[in-house]
Amino acid sequence: MDELKTLIKELEHEPPHSLARQRLRLTQEASTAPRGRRWRRLLPFGRRTGLERPLLSGRRLAMGAAVAAAVAAGVAVPSLLGSAKPAYALTENQDGSINLKIYDFRNPEHLEKDLAKWGVPADITYLPLGKRCGNNRAPFLKGDDIGATEEELSSSDAATQATLRERLQKSSSYQAIRPQDGITIYPRHIKPGEIAMIEVMENPVTPTVERPGVAWQFSGRLTTGPIEPCKVVADPSANDIGDATPPPGS
Amino acid sequence: MVTDTSPLVVDSEIIASSLDDPEKFAALFDRYAAMLYRYISFRLGPELAEDLVGETFLIAFRRRAAYDIAYREARPWLLGIATKLITGHRRSEVSRYRALERQGPAQTVEGPEEAITRDLTAQGSRTALLNALALLSRGDRDALLLVAWSDMTYEEAARALDIPVGTVKSRLNRARRKIRRTLGGVNPLEEHDHG
Numbered sequence: 001m002d003e004l005k006t007l008i009k010e011l012e013h014e015p016p017h018s019l020a021r022q023r024l025r026l027t028q029e030a031s032t033a034p035r036g037r038r039w040r041r042l043l044p045f046g047r048r049t050g051l052e053r054p055l056l057s058g059r060r061l062a063m064g065a066a067v068a069a070a071v072a073a074g075v076a077v078p079s080l081l082g083s084a085k086p087a088y089a090l091t092e093n094q095d096g097s098i099n100l101k102i103y104d105f106r107n108p109e110h111l112e113k114d115l116a117k118w119g120v121p122a123d124i125t126y127l128p129l130g131k132r133c134g135n136n137r138a139p140f141l142k143g144d145d146i147g148a149t150e151e152e153l154s155s156s157d158a159a160t161q162a163t164l165r166e167r168l169q170k171s172s173s174y175q176a177i178r179p180q181d182g183i184t185i186y187p188r189h190i191k192p193g194e195i196a197m198i199e200v201m202e203n204p205v206t207p208t209v210e211r212p213g214v215a216w217q218f219s220g221r222l223t224t225g226p227i228e229p230c231k232v233v234a235d236p237s238a239n240d241i242g243d244a245t246p247p248p249g250s
Numbered sequence: 251m252v253t254d255t256s257p258l259v260v261d262s263e264i265i266a267s268s269l270d271d272p273e274k275f276a277a278l279f280d281r282y283a284a285m286l287y288r289y290i291s292f293r294l295g296p297e298l299a300e301d302l303v304g305e306t307f308l309i310a311f312r313r314r315a316a317y318d319i320a321y322r323e324a325r326p327w328l329l330g331i332a333t334k335l336i337t338g339h340r341r342s343e344v345s346r347y348r349a350l351e352r353q354g355p356a357q358t359v360e361g362p363e364e365a366i367t368r369d370l371t372a373q374g375s376r377t378a379l380l381n382a383l384a385l386l387s388r389g390d391r392d393a394l395l396l397v398a399w400s401d402m403t404y405e406e407a408a409r410a411l412d413i414p415v416g417t418v419k420s421r422l423n424r425a426r427r428k429i430r431r432t433l434g435g436v437n438p439l440e441e442h443d444h445g
Contacts, residue, residue: 022304
């Protein structure tokens with residue numbers, strides 16, 4: 001007989017339900033962690049380093065955190081597509097910033113007009129998730145050049161990523177268009193002559209708790225124009241947050 | 251609790267993808283939190299176990315970039331982190347064994363005379379075993395309890411404890427010898443079904 005095995009069985013305890021609190025601790029830290037190699041594509045310039053994705057983008061920063069929090073709490077992520085709802089909602093915050101929540105992906109021209117009424121010249125493009133604009137479309141602002149080296153961009157070191165993120169957040173475009181609570185636009189950071197160029201990518205399949213995914217993502221930056229039309233190309237990384245688990249047959 | 255990752259995805263893939271999407275790391279929690287809770291609660295009791303499960307995952311998360319994805323199973327890695335945290339609470343562990351020695355097992359002794367004799371013998375070896383565990387050096391105790399609890403190989407234990415395989419073997423031998431001595435020549439880890 002194995003006394004030690006018997007003792008182990010006697011002394012160990014079954015996990016309590018409150019262990020879920022520790023999961024929350026982890027997801028809270030994870031939701032604020034730098035998003036690894038993806039930062040390469042988040043940066044507001046491309047030509048100097050030859051990077052493919054030139055837009056400052058809030059890709060799934062907000063939505064990714066929301067999905068994770070919802071999973072932790074065990075509730076469903078609400079559908080972003082609803083015919084009863086308006087296509088989008090604009091609200092002004094106390095600090096003068098404008099919050100944009102998109103419920104349905106239609107009518108970008110109408111949204112542009114509404115934003116203009118709030119004093120924000122905007123260029124909105126809607127695309128299905130999995131596509132993106134392959135061209136730079138418009139000139140970059142000086143204040144978006146954060147001077148990162150190729151080495152820094154490909155680094156997986158947490159400290160390097162943190163400083164990179166800090167610099168990114170100081171860029172002119174990030175000051176004006178932030179991935180907070182959906183999309184939050186700060187008109188006071190948009191100088192006369194500058195246009196907020198925003199691309200929104202929608203996932204036709206609404207993510208659920210069982211099958212988390214990217215509901216939508218956006219890219220945005222400021223430019224002085226002129227803005228060329230979007231040349232649509234495939235973006236295979238678009239659904240990264242949910243496709244670690246390709247369900248069979250999907 | 252919701253698991254957002256298919257059981258077909260191996261641990262190393264979860265860790266690798268969490269470098270890009272940190273939230274994905276939670277899938278490891280769903281796989282291993284209960285297992286870690288059992289291990290930590292066995293050694294430290296339920297009071298400390300819950301918090302240390304959380305600590306284990308936070309440490310693992312922060313070190314995930316250094317994980318060698320050649321190892322598909324994250325279990326030894328996580329148990330190794332938990333073991334190091336337990337070592338930091340070794341005074342609590344030792345006083346837990348001492349307290350359990352005094353208390354005796356939870357169930358009451360009842361029944362025919364033979365059963366009483368058997369239970370008393372078991373209780374005697376239980377007390378001796380707890381005493382021996384309390385007396386082991388922390389390195390020997392970590393190696394013995396990690397391997398006995400998890401049934402991992404020497405190689406896995408070496409990786410978990412970040413020590414050479416030879417050290418694992420010598421610690422296990424020494425720990426088993428001491429335990430055997432206190433139990434009167436019976437090796438608690440000898441598998442009788444091996445023949």
